[in-house]
Amino acid sequence: MASSEALPVLLKQLRLSTIARLWESFLTRAEEEHWRPAQYLAALCEQELNERHSRRIERFTKDSRLPIGKTLVTFDFSQTPTVRPERIEALAQNSDWVKRAENLLFFGPSGVGKTHLAAAISHGLIEQSIRVRYFTTTALVQEMQQARADLQLEKFLAKLDKFSVIILDDLGYVKKTDAETHVLFELIAHRYETGSIIITSNQPFGEWDKIFTDPSMTVAAIDRVVHHATIIEIEADSFRKRQAISRNINTSLGQDLPSGESYT
Template identity: 50%
Template structure:
């Protein structure tokens, strides 16, 4: 064995021990380039460190993407803003960075009837935020509420809500489907109250605030929940015709016509 071979094997072991996996596949190529071009030692070390940092960033985003549980294929590029002209594309793109609101614990509320793309837009924002370094969790509101109810029965509700603090943003899809039940809505209210001005929520809802009495069991809780949500919030209203209904009508009109004359417009939006 040559000294170079021994040193290379020793370095591989050291990189493993120091947990520097980003450097392991690249160090020999960079070392060869450094020797050939006569790099100073500082430049060589800086190049190794840059590769390690880039690899850690990539792996961190991969982990955060997996834990976010975002529905597949829902991106801002695939969202058809023309079908919801009341929603500003420029505003949504600004929200996608997260810098101006997530650090303040502000919220986003998406309102509109079923089928206008609320879930798609919420998931697409979540994806963009993960790519920008934020931690996100996408969940149906009923699923999360059921988990919190189990935690309450096990006397661990406070701990369960505290664990959700690791997410900069919770996306609660379809809040309207929570049943008007004291046990369900009380844990939902406690979640809203616990995150108030500390961590952000993005909520999609079919009903306007005036109908939220169907969600919470009494007026006082309804008003308190709304007050906390809207205090620092961006509200986007998507009051347009359901794209699913529109496509169904277009398909119906197209029956019996020659294929060349039948046109189905695809909006690129998801279920609301």
Template identity: 50%
Template sequence: MNAPADDTGRLALMLNELRLPTIGRLWPEFAKRSDKEGWQGSRLLSALFEHELAERDKRRTGRYRTESRLDPTKTLATFDFGLVPTVSKAHVTALATGDAWLEKGATILLFGPPGGGKSHLGSGIGHALIDAGYRVLFTRTSEIVQKLQLARQSLQLPWALTKLDRFDLVILDDLSYAKKDQAETSVLFELISERYERKSLLITANQPFSGWSDVFPDPGMTVAAIDRLVHHSTIFELNVESYRRRDASDKQKSRKRQLPAAEPQGATTMEA
């Protein structure tokens, strides 16, 4: 039986007021099916709310993905673990679920030469965490350092650091490229200290800890930063050939294979 027009209009208004757009779109179809198949009221409500929650989760994931600034092509599915034997796929998959390590504000540290896949692996973990319902921010270290320095100059640094708390994970890419400047790198230290044991960081760096004196000009600050980061950390070393260099080499070899063989000097072409 079709609902009276007045009831239908009132229901649409109420669903809109309650912000239940998926139920508003689907309920007429589900109501007809319920009448035809003799569903109990609980089954009808359960079906409608399951669809609403699924759509709400899909929209939230889309928002999180957009705000994360992650490269959409750099996922764990596109990361070739076979080329990086020092990284355990099972271990990374376990970390990608979030859970315990995010709850205690632990850190992931990725070391390796330029082009070794650090940013790709970090981004892949970030995408997986978003799929699991967490909020992630990907940023170049030099970029966030500059933003925090501007916030300090305008006396807004505490507010800027607090604003980052909405992210369960902040990915600091290319830490080794941060400027060696007391004023700027001190805000990086404050970011590390602020999130210590509260909110997680994932850091990629070209240099091992022994080279971090180039990032933090003060030796005491260097030691303190490293101490906080390694306290609750997972460390991966990607000491492999550059992805970009290997890809360029493979493309060059492919082009050579596709080139037609040159005719021997002095050869003549005979017509039939």
């Protein structure tokens, strides 16, 4: 039987770094509080799992490249009356749709919070240990074009497979060229029924012929995207536009006030 002196080495070999760090302090507490052996072991295992989870979430968040600060807590639902908070929260907290390789589409004009909602939902998924990767669509298309030029497109797509969810932000800004639309369609076809895509776009389906050069490709892309999809349309004024107007109003009010006076 191994002695307690060998325990640090054994725990290191088993890669139980948290237990290796805490077992002595927990043992002292267990003796003082008269824990049963099983209780002591359970407490150590719980700490090991908690820290592994924290490290995994930290790693997944870093790998996701999600925009900073865009969470459900920071989203103002009062400015988007057509978006139900409970629906967004359900998509963030229940990952069944991802396990079914379903898609999520946000449509609406620029500045209404499409990217924010996509990122907020993704943060919720990451908390459930689901891997997500954010891209602006134009940047991803450029990477895929380079991969194709290097005869590495298949390998590039395979690397994306490790992410259960891919975000294509601002789909409508892709240039309408054969090279760009073909690689974009290849990505959509590659992930069909195998991995989820979250798309944000200021162009409804009726205008996707401005994205894809070929009508049959347009139909095929839409068909694959919507086959298993949740579609959320946002009807609201641009957050950025409202903020700019508010700043201008406040500036004007400040300039109109007599010296030494202010509005409260």
